[in-house]
Each structure stands twice: as structure tokens, then as C-alpha cells.
Amino acid sequence: MQKKTIGMLLAGIVIIGAVGFALFNGGSSKNETIAIRSATAKKMDVTETLSTTGTLIPNQTENLIGTGNVTELNVKVGDEVKKDQVLATYDSGLTLSAGMAGTVTEVNIKSGQSDTSAQQGKAAIVIADLANLKVQLALSNSEARQVNVDQKAVISSGGHDYNGKVTEKDPTATASQTATGGATLGAVVTFDDKPKELYAGFSADVTITIATEKDALAIPIEALTYNDKNEPIVYEVKDNKVHLIKVQTGIQSDQFIVIKDGLTNGASVVLSPASNLKDGSAVTKE
Structure with a gap:
């Protein structure tokens, strides 16, 4: 009888210990912090560009x-x-x-x-006139909406970069002769100065300046994500916790995007937020 009692006591102790361990672990997981990388929202000049390819043709x-x-x-x-x-x-x-x-x-x-x-x-x-060249562009529908006459451009060909600008834009699109079909809109980019050792018929890469904002509040593009309604959001870091913030965005460069509303200068935001990050999550910076 005494052995039975001792056995039951030991079993009870084991069960209590297991429950205590589970409770302890469960409580600690709630307090776990998520390691993050962060960046600071700050004022800067942001330039949005469009990169495309054209063909060098004679100016006349x-x-x-x-x-x-x-x-x-x-x-x-x-x-x-x-x-x-x-x-x-x-x-x-x-x-x-x-x-x-x-x-x-x-x-x-x-x-x-x-x-x-x-x-x-x-x-x-x-x-x-092969001594004076220009670049003929065939713009897609989305590109055509962004390109306008007098926009500045950089023309890259033959291992050199040349400054230029958009000087012509067709009023209507024409059917494309490619296998995919569709239509393209013609535009022309001219050189500011006569290029050397370039040949008509070769392709040229063209980077057109679409828009520029001076002294705009911006964050790295990798800090921006979207909620289930496809609304742009960021996770702002305050007091070692993150707060989900809806933001209004503006133009973007290849690295930064302008924030029109939702953040203030100096705000800390999470870079490449993980899927397990939630509003109110405790975080620690790497």
C-alpha cells in the first residue's frame, strides 16, 4: 500500500512538472522577439527613370x-x-x-x-547623314504614358554614355510587327552633342528621366509591402515594437520611394518584413 502511494505521488510530480514546463515555454514564446533590419525615413532628392532600348538611325x-x-x-x-x-x-x-x-x-x-x-x-x-545620329524608340502602352517631349535622357552605346533628350513623340500607335503583336508608339531621342564611333542600325540603351522630387521624404523600396487589400503599408519601429502603418506613396527611383503621407522624417521602418511580423510584434534590430 505504501509503495502504491509513493508511486502515485511520483506520477503526480512528473505530471505537474510537465505542465509547468509547457506553461513556462508557452509563456516565453509569447515574449519572443523577432530580429529585423531597419532603415530611417529621411529627406532626399528622388528621380524616377524609365529604361528602354532603341535603334540608332540617321538624324536626316x-x-x-x-x-x-x-x-x-x-x-x-x-x-x-x-x-x-x-x-x-x-x-x-x-x-x-x-x-x-x-x-x-x-x-x-x-x-x-x-x-x-x-x-x-x-x-x-x-x-x-550618318555623322549625326538619333535614337528611334518603340514604346509600349505603359511606357508611352510616361514619356514626354523635352524629358532628359542618357543614351548608352558603344561603351559610352551620352546626354540627350526626347524630341519627338508620335500622336498615334502603330501595329507591332513582332510575333506577340500589339502596338507601339514611336518616339525619338536626340544627342546633346554629336556622338563618336557610333553606327546607324545598332541598338542603344536609353534611360529617360520621368520625374524628380527635391527634398522629399523617402524610404528604401524594400521597406514597402502590401496588405490583403493591396494597400501600401510599412512597419514602423517604436519602443522595440512594430506598428503597421498605411502610407501614401509617390515616385520612386531604383532604390527609394517617396512617402506622401503616413510617416514622419526620422521614422524607423523594417526592411523586407517577414511574413510572421504582425502589428505590435516585439522586435530587436540586428
Whole structure:
């Protein structure tokens, strides 16, 4: 009987100890802190840009059209010509003369043969100013809404960067000839200064300045996240706890985003907030 009593007492002690351990662990998990990285909201200049790719084309091109039989052809592709230089003559007495100085880039006629280039949708002779280039862009729908004439741009090609600006934007889009179809809007970016050792036909990367805000309150983009209503939020750190804050955002650069409302200068925000972070979570900074 005594052994039974002692056994029951020992079993009770084990159960009480297990319950106490569970309660102790459960209580400590509630007080666990989450390690975070943070950054400070601060005033800065923020510039939003659009990066796209275009094609280098001659700044000026002249298409010469003829008709009849060609009696004399004085140029070939690659020849440099001067303004008013006679390039070809026809049996009708018609002459094709250069209206500008440049380089002959196409010759679609032959001496002693009838000029059929117009019927083929081509010019008889094409002259281009290859010394002065510009960049032809084909903008998508979303890009077209952001790009406007006179915006500054940086053109990157041939291992060099050149300053320029948007000088033309088409009023309507045209159907794309790509496999995916769709439509694109044409725009042109010109160089501030004549580029060296660039060639028409090659591609060029273009970074266009869309907008700039001076002395704006901004945070790193990685501090921004969204709630289940797709509203922009951040987690602000105060007294070792986080507080979920809805914010109103503005323009953004590749690293920072402007905060229009919701935060004050000097506020500490969580970077790349983890999924287990909740409003009121206790945190410690790494």
C-alpha cells in the first residue's frame, strides 16, 4: 500500500512538472522577439527613370525617286556626296541631285535599265547623314504614358554614355510587327552633342528621366509591402515594437520611394518584413 502511494505521488510530480514546463515555454514564446533590419525615413532628392532600348538611325535621310530609263549612274553605296551633286540621269532628261550632304546608303537602280524602284516601294537612291545620329524608340502602352517631349535622357552605346533628350513623340500607335503583336508608339531621342564611333542600325540603351522630387521624404523600396487589400503599408519601429502603418506613396527611383503621407522624417521602418511580423510584434534590430 505504501509503495502504491509513493508511486502515485511520483506520477503526480512528473505530471505537474510537465505542465509547468509547457506553461513556462508557452509563456516565453509569447515574449519572443523577432530580429529585423531597419532603415530611417529621411529627406532626399528622388528621380524616377524609365529604361528602354532603341535603334540608332540617321538624324536626316533623303529618298530620291526617279522614273524612266537610267542613262547614267554616278554613285554607289558608301559614297560621300555633296549637296546638289548629280547622282543619276534619265533618258527623259530627269536628273537626281542630292538635296543634302551625306552618305549613299541605298542604290536601287542600274545604268541602262528601267527604274522600277517606285513600283517596289523603294527609293531610287537614299542618302543619310550618318555623322549625326538619333535614337528611334518603340514604346509600349505603359511606357508611352510616361514619356514626354523635352524629358532628359542618357543614351548608352558603344561603351559610352551620352546626354540627350526626347524630341519627338508620335500622336498615334502603330501595329507591332513582332510575333506577340500589339502596338507601339514611336518616339525619338536626340544627342546633346554629336556622338563618336557610333553606327546607324545598332541598338542603344536609353534611360529617360520621368520625374524628380527635391527634398522629399523617402524610404528604401524594400521597406514597402502590401496588405490583403493591396494597400501600401510599412512597419514602423517604436519602443522595440512594430506598428503597421498605411502610407501614401509617390515616385520612386531604383532604390527609394517617396512617402506622401503616413510617416514622419526620422521614422524607423523594417526592411523586407517577414511574413510572421504582425502589428505590435516585439522586435530587436540586428
